[in-house]
Amino acid sequence: MSRMMNIAALHTSQFMKVLASVLLCLGSVFAGKMDASIQEALYLFEMKGDYANATSLLERISKEGDQSDKEQAFFYLGKIQELSNNRQSANFYYNQSLVNTHKTNMAYWLAEREAITSNQSERLLQKPLMLPSPIRKVFGQSPTYLQLKNGSIKRIGAEGLENISTDIKANAEIYQITSQGIWHRADAEDSLRFTSFHSGKQSRNYDIFDITGFFEQDNRVIVQGSQSLSLINQNGAKITIPEKYNSCSIEGYHGPTKSYALNCPDNSLHLISAEAGVETKTISQFDAISKVLVEKKLIYLVSGNNFYCYAPKGSNTPLWKISVGTVEDIITFENSIAILESSGRLSLLDKRNGFVKASVLTETAIMSPLAQGTLGLFSSEGTIVAVDTLLRPIWFYNFLKSVETKPIHTEDAIYLNFGDTRLQSISPRYYGKKALLSTQIAKKASLLMENEQWDSLEVTLDTLFKVEPGNAEGWFLRAVYLEHKDASEKSIQQAWAEAVRLSTSNPRTAHVILERYSKAIGAKFVSQLPISPKTVYPQFFGGKKNLYTIDPAAGQIFNINPENGEIRWAKNIGKLDFNPVIGHDENTIAIATKYNMSLFELNKTSTATNIQLPGKAFDIKVFDDAIYVSTWNGFLLKVNRSENKQAWSRKVFSGTFLMTKENGKIYLCSQEGNLQMVDEISGLTDEGFSKKITGNITHMDQGDSTLVFATSANKLLIYNTKHPEAAPLQVLMDSPISSMQIVNNHGEKNILVNLANQSMLLYSESGAPIWKFNGKGSVFSKPFAKGNEIWLDQGSEIISVAMKDGKITKRYSTPGGSGTPFITNNTLFSASPKRILYGFPL
Known part of the structure; x- marks a missing residue:
């Protein structure tokens, strides 16, 4: 006993410091039913050094107290054992305290102490839960019910998988399973039915057919049918509400107003009383509402480029709003709102004011909380990244396959569903404090x-x-x-x-791997591009000492150092639609979305110049002196580069057209084959020139007096403007034309054609074939011609084909895949679908 007292005396100061620190972090949270007994145990140990009686009292509290008492008792038992250098016992008690805590700060602290007192690595993978059939649907959390593809229904409990006996048909459509029973339809012709789990309660039928939406919370149900919207209250009574809500989607139940939130085509969120079925409030927006999160007190929604927060019990004015991109998911995480954008951008917002606490670029496809105070980011590649409350990564793991649903949480496990006949269990309380076994x-x-x-x-x-x-x-x-x-x-x-x-x-591993990889393939460098996962196979442009790429999903342009692949700067260009029209030269990029074109001078710090368009952009051509834009409704617009202002705008066709410019003349060809010539100064059509090209035109290029067209009938048409009366030469291809360009072959103009079947062919201006190359695996079949060589991606390699004879002269290995190559600064650049930038010396 004296030895224990001496230990206590020696470490009392240290113990009190640690204890004070923890209590400061947690505030006055210790308020269990046996709090007085806990204080007595602390007095015995700290003031009297009575180790034995303090331990005995804490052990009794750990058995008889509520969850808060148990958390504290195990915590102090662990601390006592750690101060006494009994690491194994301390580790056991810290683990037990971690099981019982619901406080994030305490969980992180306990995880750290558990790691310090442990001599083992973390086994993330726990025993899997075997299923007789793959999962069809998942219902609820704690408890969680499963409808399997073989028709059986299971419950995930503390003891594992429990069978739910029922007379429901195997092919029944199940809408919800709760602890009370099952909401379902026997088949497509049947009505909605509730089958109770309790023998003393009868099942109920409801005349609701063609169900398109279903939502249940706390035994309150709202059902969307093709002809009606129905409410079912806690007593089972049904109310049918007006037809004007038939096309709305059900977003959730708002407790403070006791209302369901309906997202309707009138760009409004309608709150409908769960008891009376009458509308209690309407939140209207200018744009359609794309995402809604109904929380305990607040409602969050995305409309247009804005994210709004409302308190529906008060004013219709939003509490706050912020600008966002296209939003994929919104969830509550701790005391924040996590919002995931299509670009992969994950932001953590303060609920009170929308302030961005943290923001990171991720590869997230699904996000869901894991252990207390951690957020799991699941990628489509099978990676799990767990982050803390400020989105800092704390551990990584990769299964090589992606999850199909959000994780299933039970009291003692987290299950991952990969779509097969087992649920993989992972450690429910891992914080990255211990190294993983792997x-x-x-x-x-x-x-x-x-x-x-x-x-x-x-x-x-x-x-x-x-x-x-x-x-x-x-x-x-x-x-x-x-x-x-x-x-x-x-x-x-x-x-x-x-x-x-x-x-x-x-x-943590990327730098070492990429550095070794670059040496293995003979690259100048291999680096990772910090762009969105949505931007696959990024394209490059620039010249001399600048390399640029655009990330449409994230709305950014990057300037890359061509010597080492490092990012010099990134410039925000705003939210773009899914198909922006882009034109550029070495130092200027023009980006058109909807009826606006933004011009960015990349070698200057000035802001973008915006030009209003007479229609949605179809094509943009950037030349030294001017920028030309064609629109879907047949307009041609010219912008002078000297001052970035519109020079003129002309209606030339009724629909889309292609264009080229050579020697002061602009040739235009509608997709129907109507060829015109326009004066570049005035924009006026040359009435003396008109030609009909046979076929539906898909591509157009020009070299001096030669105009080349590709048609949807797999034909190459060659037209000489010096002989306007002559019919175009026709060359029939054996596959659709993917790309076409005029190239300089040792002083002669040739036509390089790439086909959908991966063939690449070179023709003379007279249409004579020069050579044919049979390629494979090119992403866009759009080669880069420079000097006497043609560079083309071929899946796991980039090759150089001699302009003279079509023979391969060089190969660069790209095992991770590659996109269209680009050359500048005597370096070949390409990027993989995983956003890896290759730089090969030439």
Whole structure:
């Protein structure tokens, strides 16, 4: 006993400091029913050094107290054991306290103490829950019910999977399962039915057919049918409400106003009384409402480019609003609102004022809370990134396959649904304080590689991939191992492709992997582009010392250093629609969305110049002296580059058309084949020139006096403007034309054609074939011609084809895939679908 008293005396000061710190963080949260007993236990230990009686009292509280009491009792028991250097016992008690806490600060602190007192790594994967059939639908949380594809119904409980006996048909349409019963229809012709789980209660039928929407909360139900909208109250009585709500969607139940929120085609959110079925409030917007989150007191909605917060019990005026892009999902996370945009941008907003607490660019497809105070970001590639309350990453893991639904939470587990016949359980209280088991194995494998213990490395990697199939460092080590073993080029490329693809989700390993990868493929550099996952195969432009790319999904332009791939600066260009029309030269980019075109001078710090268009843009051509825009309604508009102002606008066709400019003349061709010539100074049509080109025109290019057209009938048409009376030469292709351009082949004008079947052909101006190259795997079939070479992406490599004879002269390996190449500063650039930028020296 004296030894325990001495330990207590020695560590009392330290203990009190720690205790004060924790209490300061948590505030006055300790208020369990046995709080007085806890204070007595603390007095015994701190003031009297009575270790035995303090421990005995705390153990009794841990068994008899409520959840708050248990949390405190286990916490103090853990602290006492830690101060007494009993690490194993301290670890047990900290774990028990962590199980019982619902306070985020306390959870993080306990996780840290648990990690410090542990001598084991974290096993993220727990025992899976095996299913007799894949999941069809998931209902509720705690408890969670499953409708399986074989028709059976299961409940996930503390003991695992429980069978729910029911007479419901296997092919029944189930709308909701609660602890009370099942809402369903037997078949498409049947009406809505509630089947109770309780034998003493009868099932109920409702004359509601053609159900398009269903929502239930606290035994209150609202059902959207093709001809009616019905409310069912807690007593089971049905109310049919006016037909004007028939086309609305059900967004949720708002407690303070006791109303359902209906998102309607009139750009309004209508609140309908859950008891009387009458409208209690209307929140109207100028644009359609695309997303709604109904919270306990507030309602959040997205309309147009704005995110609004309303308190419906008060004024119709929003409490606050902020500008946003296209929103994919909104959820409540801790005391904040998490909003995920299509660009991958994830922002955490203060509920009180909309202030952005944190914002990061992610690869998130699904977001959902995991452990208390952590948010799980699930990518379509199978990656899980757990972030804290300020969106800082705390751990990473990759399954190599994506989840199909949001995680299923129970009291002691988190289950992930991958669409197969098992639910994978993961640790429900992991905070990244301990290293994952897969991380430890990867470190061991890295040491084996450094020591060239290749046989042991192979065995260790096999173990690693059983623990974490998508471990990026593991795939990197496998690529190195295969290189050492002189394995097949295909297997080496596959390993590198996986390593690079997986590294983009984990910044801790990305730099090392990409640096080694660049050496393996002979690149000048390989770097990661900080652009949205929605922007696949980014395109490049620029010249000399500047390389540019645009990220339409995030609304940004990036200036990239062509020497090392590093980002010099990023410029916001505002929200773009899904199909912006873009034209550019080395230092200027014109971007048109709807009826507006914005001009950005990339070598200047000035703001964008906006030009109003007479119609939606169809095509933009940027020349040294002017910018020309064609519109969907047949207008041609000229903007002088000297002052970025409109020079003229002319209606030339009734619909879309293509254009070229050469030697002061602008040639226009409608898609129906009507060819005109326009004066570039006045914009007036040359009445003396008119030509009909046969066919539906899809492409147009010009080289001096030669005009070349492609048609939807797979024909190449070559027209000489010096001989306007002559009919165009026709060359029939064996596949649709994907792209076409006039190139300089050793001083002669030739026509380079790429077909949908991946063929690339070169023709003379007279239509004579020069050579044919059979390609494969090109994304856009749009090569980059420079000098006497033609550069083309071919899936896992970029090749150079000689202009003279169509033979391959160079190859650059790109195992992760590549897009259309671009050349500047004597460097070849291309990007993979995973936003990896390649830079190859020429």
